[in-house]
Amino acid sequence: MTHRERTLAILPYENFDHLPIVHFGFWRETLAKWHREGHITVADATTWKDGNPVDQSIGGKLGFDFNWYNCYNPNYFLFPEFERTIIESLPDGSRKVRNKYGAVVLEHDNAGSIPAAVDHLLKTRKDWEEPYLPRVQFTLERIRASTVNANGVVRPFHEGGLEFLRTTVDREYPLGLHCGSLIGRMRNVVGLVGLSYLAVDDPEFYDEIIETIAELAYSCINHVLHAGAKFDFEHFWEDICCRSGPLVNPHSFREKVGPRNRRFTELLAQYHIDIVWLDCDGKIDALVPTWLENGVNTMLPIEVGTWHASIAPWREPYGRGLRGVGGMNKNMFARDYAAIDAEIERLTGYAYKQTNNI
Secondary structure, three states, X not given: OOHHHHHHHHOOOOOXXXXXXXXXXXXXXXXXXXXXXXXXXXXXXXXXXXXXXXXXXXXXXXXXXXXXXXXXXOOOOOOOOOOOEEEEEOOOOOEEEEOOOOEEXXXXXXXXXXXXXXXXXXXXXXXXXHHHHHHHOOOOHHHHOOXXXXXXXXXXXXXXXXXXXXXXXXXXXXXXXXXXXXXXXXXXXXXXXXXXXXXXXXXXXXXXXXXXXXXXXXHHHHHHHHOOOOOOEEEEEOOOXXXXXXXXXXXXXXXXXXXXXXXXXXXXXHXXXXXXXXXXXXXXXXXXXXXXXXXXXXXXXXXXXXXXXXXXXXXXXXXXXXXXXOOOOHHHHHOOHHHHHHHHHHHHHHHHHHHOOO
């Protein structure tokens, strides 16, 4: 079986020969560290992208079968993005930088992970109407400017990339269609505090922003699918949960985001795409019902965290209608080989029970 055939058998609970070992990308800081340690070249560290030949090479060296983030990405959000601008250099060497979302974040040379946001350009409806609203309108250039990794060759959508997307015959790995984010990117623009206040102080404006972003992403994927591109699964990104639960009100989320998820999944079903997965870190339990009820059926990465997430407790209320990718406790990789082996054994045992209905 190819990795594509294997994956498309595993998620619907059909027979397969073995579980593939997959990853979903690397932090830039991790790549830089590996370069300093002599494991990869500087070219590898600086040219890596999800799904490109460098990604395949690094993944192979680490023993992975493929990158789960092999996705075609239309330009489904700010287009053009804001230019990265240094606003202020601080005495400790850090910088206040306006990023691609228009947010001002605090950057440190020696600190990775997610930078802290200290200010946001979007605060009022006037800020939304200019300069944000013109950047979230659909144009065909959003599709034409997008690229696809076609058998290791990166091609623009309108210069051969589409031909690769029209066939599934030669694919050794599954390929997804990235459908954007209905609220996570909005959080990146207005900030968590701004998002929280906006939902209560001006719910109509809050709904308008969600609708505008959703309509843009829908137009992008509708155009791509209508052009004849074929995909094995669909991918949403949100990252709207922390260790204690959602960063958004679950009831408001169900009301405003759920029906828009449903509109997407109904379109995807018309093109025979029934594996719809969603990337959200943190404790997602309170949002899973909304996603599942509206056709989003596969969760990733099932981040174990301090809340000990697992797909196992979800089996009782949701059954096999809910699928998952991940569930490995990444903290084990900071320990020794014995801890890693124990984690693999834990997951292998659970996978065996699920496969054999034990």
